[in-house]
Every structure is written in C-alpha cells, then in structure tokens.
Amino acid sequence: MERYDSSQLRDYSSLFSRNSVQEWMQGDFSSIQVKVKRYDNTWFANRDASYLDYLKYVYGVLESHYQNEYILKNTFLNEWLIKELGELNSKLYSEFRVGDAIADLAMFNGTSKVFEIKTEFDSDRRLKLQLENYQRAFNKVFLIIPSSKIKLYERYDKNAGIILFDSNSEDSFEIYREARIQSKVDPSAIMNILHTSEYKEIVQDYFDNLPAMTSFSQFNICSSLIQEMPNSVLNEYFINQMKKRGSKNALSRRYFREFNQICLAMKMDEHDRRRMLQVLKSRIEE
Amino acid sequence: MYYPYLRGRQFELIAIRELASEEALQGAVIPIIEPVKEAINNLTLAHTIFSERAQTAYVIANPVVGDAQGDGRHFLEYLSSLELGTYLPAFHYHANRGYIEECIDEFNLHDCLLICPNDLSVEDADFKEVAGLDQVSIFTLDDPGRNRSLNRYLRSLGKGCIRLDDLFERQTRNADFLDIPTHRFSEEHLYFAEDHFLGFSDYTALASHYSDSGSTPRAVVIHLTYRNDQNQIWIRHFTSETNDSISNVQGKFAEAAAKAITYCRANSLTNSAIQELEHYYEDEHYPGLGTVKKISIKNHILVVAEYLRNR
Numbered sequence: 001m002e003r004y005d006s007s008q009l010r011d012y013s014s015l016f017s018r019n020s021v022q023e024w025m026q027g028d029f030s031s032i033q034v035k036v037k038r039y040d041n042t043w044f045a046n047r048d049a050s051y052l053d054y055l056k057y058v059y060g061v062l063e064s065h066y067q068n069e070y071i072l073k074n075t076f077l078n079e080w081l082i083k084e085l086g087e088l089n090s091k092l093y094s095e096f097r098v099g100d101a102i103a104d105l106a107m108f109n110g111t112s113k114v115f116e117i118k119t120e121f122d123s124d125r126r127l128k129l130q131l132e133n134y135q136r137a138f139n140k141v142f143l144i145i146p147s148s149k150i151k152l153y154e155r156y157d158k159n160a161g162i163i164l165f166d167s168n169s170e171d172s173f174e175i176y177r178e179a180r181i182q183s184k185v186d187p188s189a190i191m192n193i194l195h196t197s198e199y200k201e202i203v204q205d206y207f208d209n210l211p212a213m214t215s216f217s218q219f220n221i222c223s224s225l226i227q228e229m230p231n232s233v234l235n236e237y238f239i240n241q242m243k244k245r246g247s248k249n250a251l252s253r254r255y256f257r258e259f260n261q262i263c264l265a266m267k268m269d270e271h272d273r274r275r276m277l278q279v280l281k282s283r284i285e286e
Numbered sequence: 287m288y289y290p291y292l293r294g295r296q297f298e299l300i301a302i303r304e305l306a307s308e309e310a311l312q313g314a315v316i317p318i319i320e321p322v323k324e325a326i327n328n329l330t331l332a333h334t335i336f337s338e339r340a341q342t343a344y345v346i347a348n349p350v351v352g353d354a355q356g357d358g359r360h361f362l363e364y365l366s367s368l369e370l371g372t373y374l375p376a377f378h379y380h381a382n383r384g385y386i387e388e389c390i391d392e393f394n395l396h397d398c399l400l401i402c403p404n405d406l407s408v409e410d411a412d413f414k415e416v417a418g419l420d421q422v423s424i425f426t427l428d429d430p431g432r433n434r435s436l437n438r439y440l441r442s443l444g445k446g447c448i449r450l451d452d453l454f455e456r457q458t459r460n461a462d463f464l465d466i467p468t469h470r471f472s473e474e475h476l477y478f479a480e481d482h483f484l485g486f487s488d489y490t491a492l493a494s495h496y497s498d499s500g501s502t503p504r505a506v507v508i509h510l511t512y513r514n515d516q517n518q519i520w521i522r523h524f525t526s527e528t529n530d531s532i533s534n535v536q537g538k539f540a541e542a543a544a545k546a547i548t549y550c551r552a553n554s555l556t557n558s559a560i561q562e563l564e565h566y567y568e569d570e571h572y573p574g575l576g577t578v579k580k581i582s583i584k585n586h587i588l589v590v591a592e593y594l595r596n597r
Contacts, residue, residue, distance in 0.1 A: 097532065099531060100530075100531070191533060192531045192532075192533040193533075194533075196536070214569070214570030214571065215536040215570060215571055215572035216536055216537060216539075216540040216570040216571075216572065217570065218536065219533065219534035219536060219537050220537070
C-alpha cells in the first residue's frame, strides 16, 4: 500500500472543509489547484480529469489512510444513516446545537437520536457536558468511537449507546452497546432548541390559540405553556418540528457518496447539490 | 468634517440613508462606503435619498473585504451610470498604481479619495505618482502616528488629509462586554483641525474586522456613544444578562434595551436613534439584530455630527 506523509494527509483533508467548499461553489478552484501542484502534478496533464475526479481520488486516499471527522461522518452516513433516511420520513442534521453543545449528527424520525463522533484525533474533554446536554433533549444518544478507544469511553454515561468504528473490518461500524431509550425530555432543553416560530406553532396547535404576548414576553409565556404539556406529546411535537425545519436532505445512496457529508453540513437541497457537482465537473487547469 | 467608514451592508446603508433623510449629515459628515456585495440595490436606494438631499459619499471601487473584493471595474461602471456628484470614487492603494491610473483614465474620474495603509513607504515611487495625480484630491491614512514620514509627505502635497482610527475594541464573545465599564472612545473631533487634518474617520461603533458569517449570539449588546461634559466621546456597552444559551434573543434585547434606556433617560441623552430604541422598548418589540446595529451606527454619527455642527 502506498505510504503518505501525515502532513500531506492533513493538507488533503482541508479540501473537504467548509471554506474550500464555499470557494469552489463560487467557481474558485485555487485551493484544489494548490494540492494538485504540490502532490499530484501529473493530473494537470490528464485532459479528461475534472476537479470532481480529483476530489474522489483524494477522498479514497483519506479513507484508507486518515480517518478524520469528515471521513468518519461521511462513512457513517453512507453505511448506516442513509438507509434509515431513505426508508422513513426522516430528517438529518450535521452540527446540531443542543444547549451548550453542538452534536455531530442528529436524526429525527419516529424518535430523536443524536450521534457524537470522537476520532483518534479528538479529546474527551467536553464529552461529559455534551452527553448531559444530549440526554435532556434526545431519546437515544450514541457515541461513535474507534475500537481502540473503548476503554476510555465505555465509562461515560451508561445510557449512551456505543458504536465502534474499525476501518479495517468489512462492516466499518458495529454496535458495542445499545442506547437506553430516554422517553422523558426536558421542556426547557427543547425550548432552547426550538426557533420562535416553532415554539409558537406548537403552542398554537396544542392549546388551540396563542395567548396575548409581545416579542419580549413570548419566550417565557410559551415556555410555561410547554411545561404543562404531557411529556410524550411534547416529544412528538418536537420531533415533528425538527422534521419540518429547513429543506429536504439532499443525499444519495448511489452517486458521489464522497460528498454526502458536505451536502449535509452545508444544508444543501437537491438543486444546490446538482450545482456543486456540475461546478466540480470542470476540467482541472493549472 | 467626519468621514465614517462603513461596509456597504444593508443596515449600514439604511443608517446613513435615514440620517440623510432627516438632514443630520449635511455639512458635517461624508460617509465612505466599502461595498461588500456585487448587488447594488441598497447602494442605489441610498443614492436616491442622498441625491435628493444634496448629500455626498465616497464609494470604494476596489473593496478589500467581502464577495466583491479586488481591483475590479464593477463599481466604477455603476458609478458612471449615475448622475455626477453624489457618489465620489475612492480607491484602496496597495501597490496598484497601474489599476488606479487606468481606471482614472477609462472612467474620466476626478476628486478621488485614496485610502492609504500605514505601512507604505514614502520611498515608494509608484505611490508618489498616484498620490501626486491631479485627480486624487484627498487621502485617508490609518493611525497616522504610526507612520509619521508618510503623514508628513501627504501633508506636503497640499491636498486633503483624513486620519482613520480603528477605535472599537472587539471582544471574542458578546457576553464579554458585560465586564467592560464605560470608557473613552474618541477625541478626534476635538483636535483634528488643530492637527491640520481636513477631517477624521473611524468605523463608527463597529469593529473594523469584517465577517460575513454570523451566528446567533448568546448575548445582545447595544453599543452607545455619548459626549461627556468635556466633549470627549465615551462608549457604553449595554449588555444582556441572561447569556447562558442562544435562545430567546428577544428577551436578551429587552434586557440590554432596558439598561440603555434607563441610562439615556437618567443622563438626558437623546437623538433620533435613541428615540427609535425607546419606541421598540416601550412597545416591547424586538426589531432584529440588524436594527440594533443600525441604532448604534446612527447614534454615533449623530453624536459626532451634533458636535461638529454646533462648535
């Protein structure tokens, strides 16, 4: 197997960063051209090669040699979540804010699930706080960790499920411990996730009217009302609101799977995804 | 004359548009606008009001921040499509003599403003050529005390010189403003003429740093400047108290506005920006963070303009 210097792999991984994506979406390929020049100069000579081909090639290298968060998230999306997403009326988010923490992935279908990814390169410094926040709002909490780190992570919250990641095995992901279902959610944690229009809609729908309120008082008034709702009903309303938020996920089980996580992170709809791929089909130029 | 340096975003342009409508700028303030997007709709809306009210502004042809940055011709083509005299051309100088000379010729420009960084050398022959052009009539110079030789050179040209000071101290998080007591902000309006400057410039009560990505803040801050009894301009950062999550931005605005209004009333501070804030507060209406920024900008420009008009 070809060997790569770790600085080269780190350098490659920046191609899938938010900043790079924003650049190519504007037709600015300089960040890709720099890498081609630095490591893969022969690609310039190939008149048929597009930026899309090159990024797929780089993705392949990273997949085999550098399991950073992008690769891990994307692999998990492709091998696990996307199956559930296709079959059910589901919604998926990347970088989902929950109280003081930002969850790597959150999924809403019949229940709410949240996934925190810790790669080989991550520390567990904030994990306790993150799990506490997630448990307050989600029905199932999962940790995704490399198999080698099980001893470190299994001592954390026993209610959290653990999914092991092993790039050398055929099935990259394996459930080590199932998540315990939390049927009770904390209304104040839910209020902190909901947007103004979302909590107003819940109150309006459940109580059949919105009380008189101003923009200064609406949060506190709706918060008190939401506290009165039966917990299971609130959970259902919360999940339904999250399923409605934003546009439909634009992910593909078959084509250009390397870019699924980009589409999720950048909140792309089908139109944006098609446009990004079209832009990347431009021929590589020096 | 005061030359507030503003990024050409929606609420910055609304601020100066409203001030021009109420005739608060004329004769004391000429904004310098750095466009940050190619779209010119908001510039055009401001232009209409400015032109009706005989107010001028400089528009930078080659922004150095935002989506439209670079030595381009887009904004010069736009300026050339407008009637003369309302929007005047400005250029950032950064070793781009060829570009500036070509644009001056191509668009037949005159009365240009040149924005000079303070790391320029007075030995730079290209810069001297541009600075000496008849069509360049006025300069801004960043923090002139840091490049005294450049400052002296520009003065020797007998053209207008404006000092540009970066006054606003940005904090990593809005909540950090809670711990910052009221402090001195600016005295340039008192001394610019004595120091032989034609005018002075700053980024109003905003940071000079430009970012086009915003996220919901944990704290809402209303930055208000005011004149103390020695006519120095001071600033207070009225900051919300409930800053433990990003939710309920409306309630945070209510907390910050309550502090600001209480202070302004106790100290008899008023102008159209403060009155607008009072209306939102009394109606318990949250106007959005763009309007909060607009109020800070308008208030600062009004504080300066009122001094300049009455001195």
